[in-house]
Each structure stands twice: as C-alpha cells, then as structure tokens.
Amino acid sequence: MSIGVRLVRNRWRTAGQGGGAPHERRVSHHMEKSIMKGLKLGSTVVACSLFFASPVFASETQSTKVVEDPGVYAEVIALLEREAASQLTRHLQERGELRQVSVSIRLDMKTRSMKISFGPGYLPGPEGSYDELFLIPMASTLRFYAEKSGLDVNDIDFLFDGKALEEYYPEDLAVPPQVRAKSTHTSALISASHGYISLHPSREWKFQRPAPLGVQEDTLSPAYGDELQGLIEQRSGLTVHRARSRSTELHPESGKPWEHMSSRYHLKALFPERTDMWNEYPNSPESAREKDEDIRARPNYANHLGVDVMLSLHTNGSDSASVRGAEVYYHREKPQDKPLADSILCGMREVIHAQPGYESFPVRAESVAEGHGENRIGTMPSVIVETAYHSNPEDVAALQDPVFRSAAMKGVEKGYRLWATGKSCEPLTLAPIADVEIPTQSAREIELGYQGNPQYPVTIEFTSASCSKPGACTPTRTLFEDPTKPIRAELTCKGSNPGVARWSVVLRDADGVATPPVVFQHACVQV
Structure with missing residues (x-):
C-alpha cells in the first residue's frame, strides 16, 4: 500500500473572486484603577439588566435613551463624564486657562455612538486645529473604558454648548467638493x-x-x-x-x-x-x-x-x-x-x-x-x-x-x-473536499477551490491526519505561482493493497495567511 498526492502545478483558478494629545498625559494608576473598578461594576449592572430586564434592549425607543435609565448605566456614565471633565480641566490649565467646564455624555445603543457635550466656556478654534490632537485621543480613551464596561461604542461626537464645531466654523470646516x-x-x-x-x-x-x-x-x-x-x-x-x-x-x-x-x-x-x-x-x-x-x-x-x-x-x-x-x-x-x-x-x-x-x-x-x-x-x-x-x-x-x-x-x-478593484475583503478558506475512492494501482485528479484573496505565490500543504498503514501516506507541500490557473491534486494509490488516508489540507499565501485545514478521506480500494 502506498497512498500519495501529486499537486499539479500552474493550473490554478481563483474560486469565488468576484492621532494622541500634544502632551499625552498619563492617567494616574489610582485614577485608572478607580475607573476600571467602576466600569466593572457597570458591566455587572448591564449583565444583570440583560437577565432581569431584557425589554430595555428589546425596545427601540428605550435603546436610544438607555442613559436615562439610572438602574443600568448611571455609574458608567458618571465615571466617563468625570474622566472627560478631568482631562479637559488639565488641557485648559496647560493653556493657562483656569476654569471648570461642565461635561455630559449620552449613549445611543442603536447607532453604537456616544455624544460628549461640553458646557459654555470651551470652544476650540482654528488655532490648534480645533483641538483635534486633544479631543480625538480623549474619544479613544472614553471608547476604551465604555467597551470595557460592555457597552458597544464606535463613533463619538462632540458638542460645544449644544452645537457641533461645524456650526461655529461652517466655511473653514466644510468638506471641499x-x-x-x-x-x-x-x-x-x-x-x-x-x-x-x-x-x-x-x-x-x-x-x-x-x-x-x-x-x-x-x-x-x-x-x-x-x-x-x-x-x-x-x-x-x-x-x-x-x-x-x-x-x-x-x-x-x-x-x-x-x-x-x-x-x-x-x-x-x-x-x-x-x-x-x-x-x-x-x-x-x-x-x-x-x-x-x-x-x-x-x-x-x-x-x-x-x-x-x-x-x-x-x-x-x-x-x-x-x-x-x-x-x-x-x-x-x-x-x-x-x-x-x-x-x-x-x-x-x-x-x-x-x-x-x-x-x-x-x-x-x-x-x-x-x-x-x-x-x-x-x-x-x-x-x-x-x-x-x-x-x-x-x-x-x-x-x-x-x-x-x-x-x-x-x-x-x-x-x-x-x-x-471592487473586491470584498473576506476570510481565506478552502472549499470542502469530498471523500474519494480510487482503485489500487491508479490515480485520480481533483480540483481545489477557495474563497478569499490570497497573495501569490501560494502553497498547498497535504499532511496526514491518519493513515491505515504507518509510513504509507506521503505528505506534500507545493508552490503555485499563477493565480489565473486552477489547482489540481493527483491522488495516487501505487500499491496493490487497499488502505485509507485522511488528509488535512491547508492553503498558505505569500503573506503567511492560511486557511483553516480541510480534512477529507482518500481510500484505495480493490476493484
């Protein structure tokens, strides 16, 4: 019994193609520990509310106003507001401005967004690029803390005394055609x-x-x-x-x-x-x-x-x-x-x-x-x-x-x-491979397909998952360079005795991206 695979080169076909703040102030260990402790508490509250009060999330109206539910997110929101206010106070002090500005935060669970509203006394201007090197890192930090609490937040908007910066500077902040x-x-x-x-x-x-x-x-x-x-x-x-x-x-x-x-x-x-x-x-x-x-x-x-x-x-x-x-x-x-x-x-x-x-x-x-x-x-x-x-x-x-x-x-x-080029980014996967029976002392060719966008050249790796006779199943690793041609593997049964191999097959591209292994059975049978 001798069971092998010979990969046919150059016949491959693609299947299924179709910033931080200027002086990044470090949160003190004590402050961060306090924030994370509070957020863990918030996570517990969220988990309990999901168990005992799931209608909060079932209702579209409620889901956009969950911040107003003091039993769900009040602790988390208060900690986020406190952190935002503290960051703003330090930022203004570095500019020689000694004043307190109120901060409020609202979450919209439907759109996965957070709105941070500053009260009167803080309006970034053209000088300093509208404080983007302060506000955007603040958004990253608050997003991180919110997500640690179990709140799914992606986009964060800022309001200044109730209005977006674009309303204060419509000409300068307009997007050009x-x-x-x-x-x-x-x-x-x-x-x-x-x-x-x-x-x-x-x-x-x-x-x-x-x-x-x-x-x-x-x-x-x-x-x-x-x-x-x-x-x-x-x-x-x-x-x-x-x-x-x-x-x-x-x-x-x-x-x-x-x-x-x-x-x-x-x-x-x-x-x-x-x-x-x-x-x-x-x-x-x-x-x-x-x-x-x-x-x-x-x-x-x-x-x-x-x-x-x-x-x-x-x-x-x-x-x-x-x-x-x-x-x-x-x-x-x-x-x-x-x-x-x-x-x-x-x-x-x-x-x-x-x-x-x-x-x-x-x-x-x-x-x-x-x-x-x-x-x-x-x-x-x-x-x-x-x-x-x-x-x-x-x-x-x-x-x-x-x-x-x-x-x-x-x-x-x-x-x-x-x-x-109009292609979607999708995971690299091999198509399922059907089990094969081949008469002894003969061979059969199969074609392998995949989904995804591998970088050429690619390799196909056949390794033995199991073999009915130890040493009789020969693994292979073969390079393919032409993405326009299909890939075919020749499955062989060289001996006169029957046997079974289970192959684990992986496609690996030039950047190291590999498919999950696909396992199939290759049996050599006597006619």
Whole structure:
C-alpha cells in the first residue's frame, strides 16, 4: 500500500473572486484603577439588566435613551463624564486657562455612538486645529473604558454648548467638493506622521509628538511609509508620492536631517511661492502654529498632485496605557470613505493575525468616524491609519518589530487594493473536499477551490491526519505561482493493497495567511 498526492502545478483558478494629545498625559494608576473598578461594576449592572430586564434592549425607543435609565448605566456614565471633565480641566490649565467646564455624555445603543457635550466656556478654534490632537485621543480613551464596561461604542461626537464645531466654523470646516473617482487608480500620496516644526517666537525646533515610552512617532512612522510605498508600487502598480522628504542630508535652516522635518518644510522647499499650501497661519499668535500648518499642508499637497487616494500613517496615543491596537479613521463628513477604511482594517487584521506572536493583536472591527483635518481637506478618498499605540508597552514592542511593520503595511496595501478593484475583503478558506475512492494501482485528479484573496505565490500543504498503514501516506507541500490557473491534486494509490488516508489540507499565501485545514478521506480500494 502506498497512498500519495501529486499537486499539479500552474493550473490554478481563483474560486469565488468576484492621532494622541500634544502632551499625552498619563492617567494616574489610582485614577485608572478607580475607573476600571467602576466600569466593572457597570458591566455587572448591564449583565444583570440583560437577565432581569431584557425589554430595555428589546425596545427601540428605550435603546436610544438607555442613559436615562439610572438602574443600568448611571455609574458608567458618571465615571466617563468625570474622566472627560478631568482631562479637559488639565488641557485648559496647560493653556493657562483656569476654569471648570461642565461635561455630559449620552449613549445611543442603536447607532453604537456616544455624544460628549461640553458646557459654555470651551470652544476650540482654528488655532490648534480645533483641538483635534486633544479631543480625538480623549474619544479613544472614553471608547476604551465604555467597551470595557460592555457597552458597544464606535463613533463619538462632540458638542460645544449644544452645537457641533461645524456650526461655529461652517466655511473653514466644510468638506471641499470631491473629485469624481476614476475607474483605474494611478497615484497615491503617503503621509507618514509629523516631524520637526519651529516654535514661535523662540525658533526652537521640536518634534510634534511625545515619546512616553521611548518611541518617537515623528521618526518611526516614515519607515512604515517606506514599507507601504514599496508594496503599493509593486502590488497595486501606483505611482507613490511622499508628503515628507526621505533625504538624510541636513535641512539648512534647522541643521536637522531632512527626513526628520515636517511636511511643511518639505513643501516649502518644493514650492517656495505656494505659501497657501504650507503657511496658512502666518499671523497666528500660537507658538506651535506650524503644527496646524503642517496638518493642512499634507492634504493640500495631495490636492495639488491630484492623487487618487491619500493614506496617512500614524501611531496613536492615549492618557491610559491600557488602550492599544490598530485603528483606521475616516472623516465623518465623508462617509463615502468608510468602505476604504473598513477594507484596510480587514486587510490588516488578516495579515497581522497570520504572523506568529501576533495572532491576538487588537485590530478594531470597524473604522471610526472622526474630524481630522488631514482627511477632511483632501478631495480624494483619504483615511488615517493608526498602526498601534505608542503609549502602550505591548504596542511599542510591536511597533519596533520589522515583522509587525511588514505585516501591518501589507494589510494596508491589500485593503486598499481590494477596495480599489471592487473586491470584498473576506476570510481565506478552502472549499470542502469530498471523500474519494480510487482503485489500487491508479490515480485520480481533483480540483481545489477557495474563497478569499490570497497573495501569490501560494502553497498547498497535504499532511496526514491518519493513515491505515504507518509510513504509507506521503505528505506534500507545493508552490503555485499563477493565480489565473486552477489547482489540481493527483491522488495516487501505487500499491496493490487497499488502505485509507485522511488528509488535512491547508492553503498558505505569500503573506503567511492560511486557511483553516480541510480534512477529507482518500481510500484505495480493490476493484
């Protein structure tokens, strides 16, 4: 008895194709412990209410007003409001403003959203980019605490004395008319993080981002941009532009390496006459006004180039060291960008989780609607990829690992490419394989199909799950390079004696993504 498999090469057919606060203040250990203790209490209350009062969730009307039920979420909401108010007070004190501003929070369980309302006394303005580098990290922290309590929250909106920022600044915060999408993309802009700016009037040069655990986002993210650029050029076939210089020569004004300078200075060197692109706030009294100019310079450059997509790469930050994982943001006034953001998250999840040691790395299930200027101003699809949190020790270790960097950027490219070509991101799975009976001393060919979008070349691995005669079932591992041709395996029964093999079959792609094993029986029978 000898039972084997010979995989037929080159005949493969695809089945079924069709930001952190400027100075990330760390929550004290005591405060975080208090918050989490309260949220655990809230989780217990929620669990009990589900058991004893499930109509609260059955009623559509009640589900949108559950915050008003003091027996369900009052403790959780009070803790979230207290944390938001504390963060705002510290933020205002850092700006030299000593005042208390009321904060209230409302949850909408139907839309999985949270509305945070600030009372009179706090209205961010154009200087400071409407405090997005404070408010968005606050949203991340509160979302994390809410989800720890068992509340499913995705999008968070802010109101200022009852109105959204867009109502106060309708012209400046308006989304520009979007360019009509082309059927085939040819170019992309990759904007990787921040970089040095000059403070005024001291002319001190300073990185825009903190490094609480030793990882400097301003110098780390460009390497992620290099990785993504190569992948998009090779796999998507686009021309890639960069918002920051990658030159190691010295920037003459600062004496710093050009690769550490912000986009603002790169564009100033390229287009000295286009002050409207990189110098939008020349008369601002803000010391860090160049930070606001830099945020706007990146999408201004994308608009100037007329690229088909803008991909912004960052690391995230939070007051809490517990918040971690990969997230993708789209602008809430550009809902048409959400499918791109979701596809990128799906690609990142698939490739990152395929790497040994990263099987459970947190990747958000759904993209988040926010109000970043960086993806509002672009007239093309624009999303922000927050690869991991530089304020979390586990994420910091991942961010410095070339394996993680490669996997994360392969996921970004894959998610973009699937979206751009109209394909859905779906799990990679093999089709079921029917049990086979083959006469001894003969062979039979079967075709294998799959669902998903593997990266070629791929391998098919046959391993023995069981064999009626030890040593008689020979495993195989074969590489396939042509995605246009079907894959066929030849099942053989070389001896004259009957026997049975149970094969476990796995398809594994070039990025390490593998299907769950499919088991089938291969019997050699005497006629």
